[in-house]
Amino acid sequence: MGFSNARRQKRATRGYVTNVMPYGSDYATRGSRVSERKFAKEVHRQGMKRRLLLVVGCIVAAVVVAVAVGMTTWYGSLEASIALGDSDxxxxxxxxxxxxxxxxxxxxxxxxxxxxxxxxxxxxxxxxxxxxxxxxxxxxxxxxxxxxxxxxxxxxxxxxxxxxxxxxxxxxxxxxxxxxxxxxxxxxxxxxxxxxxxxxxxxxxxxxxxxxxxxxxxxxxxxxxxxxxxxxxxxxxxxxxxxxxxxxxxxxxxxxxxxxxxxxxxxxxxxxxxxxxxxxxxxxxxxxxxxxxxxxxxxxxxxxxxxxxxxxxxxxxxxxxxxxxxxxxxxxxxxxxxxxxxxxxxxxxxxSTVPPDSFTLTVRNGAAITGAAAAMEKTLSGLGFDVVDVGNTDTDAYNETLVIYKDDKFAPAAQTVVETLGMGRGVLDQQGFYTFDSDVLLVIGKDWKPVE
Structure with a gap:
């Protein structure tokens, strides 16, 4: 029993449909779904990675900030512990x-x-x-x-x-x-x-x-x-x-x-x-x-x-x-x-200089300035010098203050007087020109100025 051309065409069409279309469509659909799932997983994985990196970055930033704050606080405490306060x-x-x-x-x-x-x-x-x-x-x-x-x-x-x-x-x-x-x-x-x-x-x-x-x-x-x-x-x-x-x-x-x-x-x-x-x-x-x-x-x-x-x-x-x-x-x-x-x-x-109380000192006014010897004696005694005699010279011809000593061993003592006064000149009395019983003689000259 044969089929008509129409029926054969119909069967052929049904055969194509049953033998080709279902297979091809299902495969394409499954492939598409697999690809979509893989893509979705990859997107999700990348998203998770970005979120993880963001979290890690935030943690690191927080640690850095905490360390920075901690170091700043520590340095600040050290700074405060050695500060002068309200000192001028x-x-x-x-x-x-x-x-x-x-x-x-x-x-x-x-x-x-x-x-x-x-x-x-x-x-x-x-x-x-x-x-x-x-x-x-x-x-x-x-x-x-x-x-x-x-x-x-x-x-x-x-x-x-x-x-x-x-x-x-x-x-x-x-x-x-x-x-x-x-x-x-x-x-x-x-x-x-x-x-x-x-x-x-x-x-x-x-x-x-x-x-x-x-x-x-x-x-x-x-x-x-x-x-x-x-x-x-x-x-x-x-x-x-x-x-x-x-x-x-x-x-x-x-x-x-x-x-x-x-x-x-x-x-x-x-x-x-x-x-x-x-x-x-x-x-x-x-x-x-x-x-x-x-x-x-x-x-x-x-x-x-x-x-x-x-x-x-x-x-x-x-x-x-x-x-x-x-x-x-x-x-x-x-x-x-x-x-x-x-x-x-x-x-x-x-x-170093000689202690001022280790030698004796005579003071003479050779400058014709009233009260010069007494003022000098007061100053030197206040500084610890042992002043044993005070008076005037026979002449007022001393333009320069002199510190006179008879022996070389008293040269440091004379220099101590000069340096204490910030003026005068040490002189060794080799000819016995000056008369004094102490170790050193101070003759006040006209270069001396009274303290006002």
Missing amino acids: APSALTAAEEGAPFYTLVAASLDDANPDAPNATVDALALVRIDEERKQATILNVPPNIQTTLSDGNAYTLSSAQAEKGDAALIRSVSALIDVPVSHYVKADANGIVELVEALGGLEVNVREEVDDPAAGGTYIPAGTQTLDGQGVLTLLRATNFTEGIDQQAQNRRDVLQALSLRLVGGGQGELFGIVDRTDHPFGTDVGINDAGSMADAMAATDPASVFGTLVPGYEYERDGVKYYSVTSDALAAVMEAVEAGEDPSALEDE
């Missing part, structure tokens, strides 16, 4: 030239009393020249009982100038005395010194003479190299009853300051920051913490042999029961010449 010191400081040596004034109050009290006294002073390029420092001890005249026209000791007029008055007075600009200021008190030494785990110091001074503290310190705790260091700084008096005291204070300074800068800024972080308020300074760190890096591993030191040349005297220190101007000029040249000024210590 910055107004008296002179900016140092870049790369050039500069001077820093270090002031310490050694009393246990509140260092912020209005009458707190400066008990120890040191002017330190720092040469970062050469890794060299020179410590010049400045006795705080040196007298100075402030802008109000009144005389003060350096210590009382600081207590009554502030840090700026002290800085200006020392700058004028030594004739150098002061660029930085460091101020410490007894509590801060003890705290600093304890943070260092003690301080090794060469004690040159045993310390047994009840007025300085209850710590006995034998001579020799010792590792001292905070109270031991404070006792060494305070002690005064030494064989060589103020000279040994100044040496002890230089030794302590040298040892402290080398420990503070020895490991660079990292070690300095760590030490400051372990303390509350070890000292105050105008130097910011970052600048202090840079200074520590510059002076790290400084050779102790490159740290020099000496005492401002002069002598101590007593007036009305109070001890003062008189500076020998010519000797100071020689010391500062060595300091500025980067040389060790201690080599000049043997050329």
Whole structure:
């Protein structure tokens, strides 16, 4: 039985439909769906990756911000712990030239009393020249009982100038005395010194003479190299009853300051920051913490042999029961010449002047100025000189003030008088022209001007 062409065409069409179209359509659809699912998964994966990177980025940013805030807070706390507070010191400081040596004034109050009290006294002073390029420092001890005249026209000791007029008055007075600009200021008190030494785990110091001074503290310190705790260091700084008096005291204070300074800068800024972080308020300074760190890096591993030191040349005297220190101007000029040249000024210590009470002095008025001899006697006696005779010369022909001595052994004594007065000329009386029974004779000339 045959099919008509129409039926065959229909079957053929159905056959195509049943044999071709279902297979091709299903495959294409499944392929399309697979591709869509893969694409969707890839889009999702990429989206997840972007979200993950965004989350990680946010976490990293948060950590960076937290670290930055933490470091800023830490630096801020270090800055606050060494700040000078409301001190007027910055107004008296002179900016140092870049790369050039500069001077820093270090002031310490050694009393246990509140260092912020209005009458707190400066008990120890040191002017330190720092040469970062050469890794060299020179410590010049400045006795705080040196007298100075402030802008109000009144005389003060350096210590009382600081207590009554502030840090700026002290800085200006020392700058004028030594004739150098002061660029930085460091101020410490007894509590801060003890705290600093304890943070260092003690301080090794060469004690040159045993310390047994009840007025300085209850710590006995034998001579020799010792590792001292905070109270031991404070006792060494305070002690005064030494064989060589103020000279040994100044040496002890230089030794302590040298040892402290080398420990503070020895490991660079990292070690300095760590030490400051372990303390509350070890000292105050105008130097910011970052600048202090840079200074520590510059002076790290400084050779102790490159740290020099000496005492401002002069002598101590007593007036009305109070001890003062008189500076020998010519000797100071020689010391500062060595300091500025980067040389060790201690080599000049043997050329120091004679104590004023170690020889006798006669004063004669040769200038025909009424009351000149009496005024001079009062001045010199006030400075500790042993004036045994006062009067007038037989003639008024002395245009120049002369300091006369009969023997070479009194030449240093005569020079002490000249340097104390800041005028006059030493003369050896080889011909016996002058008559006097004392060791030295001072003849006032017309170049002398009374103090008004």
